[in-house]
Amino acid sequence: MEQIMAWVGENQDLILSYVIKFIVALLILLVGKMVANSVAKLLGKGMSRRGVDGAVISFLSAIVKSVIFIAAVLMALSQVGVQTTSFIAILGAAGLAIGLSLQGSLANMASGVLIILFRPFRAGEYVEAGGVSGTVQEVNIFQTILKTPDNKVVFVPNAQVTGQPITNYSRESTRRVDLLIGVSYDADLHKTKEVLESVLQAESRLLKEPAWNVQVHALNNSSVDFIVRPWVNSADYWAVYWDLMREIKIALDKNDIGIPYPQMDVHLFKQASQD
Structure with missing residues (x-):
């Protein structure tokens, strides 16, 4: 114990200098973290005022924050006597090894950059x-x-x-609603088309341009299929889709136009027995 105290007494200046350097390094880290957060926050606010997309803001803010904090860590290491040049070389070699083992993460990072660039x-x-x-x-x-x-x-x-x-689904302001309506082979096709068009005419949220389209689309095994294709504002898509499906079913029922179940005709042939 006496030897330790004696060594401390003989090296007070050296110990004091290292303590000061260590405290300064901690202060550099704390200040660096505060600066990184502040700069990222100011950058985000500035881009928000300019109308930059929120996804771009979050991505760039995260990168700026990381770069500033890494710089602070290197400054702190330099303050306590670590040779940052050799440390950077070691980090580079370690980064290469880590990069090879984290190819998926690097691919995600590169893809994030592409998403931000091409939006x-x-x-x-x-x-x-x-x-x-x-x-x-x-x-x-x-x-x-x-x-x-x-x-x-x-x-x-x-x-x-x-x-x-x-x-x-949101980039364009308008969307086309695609409905496929199957009716019975016994149905009057001209009347069916008129009924479908009357439902569209009663829907105020449909756009006049482009005009809707109602046509016979296919002759299936058990039904005649009509396509019903009106255009709407993108925000109204699902509400119009559901309302049209309901109103079309009601209109077809009122006009005795059947919607057939899948069916199959089976023909039996009796073969005469041979004596």
Whole structure:
């Protein structure tokens, strides 16, 4: 114990300098973290004022925050005497090894950059991406966050998003409602078309241009199929779809136009026995 105290007494200046360096390094880390958060927040506010998409804001803010904090860590290490040049070289070698083992994560990061650059969707749009349908909440470094209509939050890897077709249901202001209505072979086709068109005429949310289309589409095994294709504003799509299906069924019933069940005619032949 005496030896330890003696060593401390002999090296007070050295110990004090290391303590000061350690405290300064901690302060650099704390200040660096605060600066990273503040800069990311200011950047987000600035881009919001300019009307930049929310997904882009979250992505760029995360990158800026990470870069500033990494710089603070390197400054703190330099303060306590760690040679950052050799440390960077070690990090580079370790990064290569880690990169090879984390190819999926790097692919997600690269895909996130592509999503931000080409912007196939924006925050608030309803899309089908990566096999999931939902409203875009956020695009971060590794994942795209979607909220499904039943209020589930799904985290889809960015590589999965860019690796499959993306359907954006909100990008265009109008959509076509596609209905397939099957009626009986006994039905009067001219009357059926008039009934279907009368239902469309009564629906005020349909657009005048482009005009709707009602035509005989196919002669199936048990029904004659009509296509009913009106155009609506994208926001009205599902409400109009459901209302038209209900009103068409009611109108067909009122006019005694049947919607047949799938059926099959079976013909039996009796073969005379041979003596």
